[in-house]
Amino acid sequence: MATVTLKGNSIHTSGSLPKVGTKAPDFKLTATDLSTKTLADFKGQNLVLNIFPSVDTGTCAQSVRQFNKEVSSLKNTKVLCISHDLPFAHARFCGAEGLENVVSLSDFKDGSFGKTYGLNFVDGPLEALHSRCIVVIDANGVVTHTEQVSEIVDEPNYKSALEALS
Template structure:
């Protein structure tokens, strides 16, 4: 279990992020068109998992915007923006913002992604939502970088995550 804070108040997660150097756990998530997507669908590409509690909060929305901007410059890299939000919320937000360099995915059906990656909140006002985290994978699904943002209202370290793609 990991502990992060929400405006200084401790909240616990269901586990710890997977370790750098290990294979990322497989997943099945729901895309905006309601199709299923798994990690194997992105095999051969580097992958940035931008994970957050809800697209309808300012910090989460900003992380999607920032990674969308960064993704336009990345070669052979897919940025997956993942939350429990319904696919319709992801589609609405990305459509209204004109964001087309990221892939929005939802863990609403089973919640298995959050459990497999150890990032579900198990208490506090955001219980069952995902902790703000970034996980970077190489083309073979090996974890290169992880960050679980210690204070939920803070943005992730974009620079460190993107540098991990090329180290």
């Protein structure tokens, strides 16, 4: 269990992020076209999992915009933007913003991603949503970097995430 804050108030997650150096746990998420995506669908690619509570909040939206900009010049790298938002919300946001360099995925069906990765909030006003996290996975499926953002309204450390790709 991790403890983070929301505007200074403590809230807790369901577990801990995967450890650096371990194989990334598999997942089953829903894409904007309602297809199911798993870790195997991205085999051989470097991945940045940009995980957040909702694309309809300012900080979450900014993280999607920033990673869309940063990843456009990186080869063999995908940014997966993951939340409980419905796939329609992800599609609406990325379409309205013209964002084409990120893959939007939803954990709305069964919440198994958040449980497996240990990042669901278990209390507080955002209970059951995902905490703001970054997980970087190399082309071999190994976790090379994680960040549990300690204050949920803060943006992740983009530089550290991107450096973990090299």
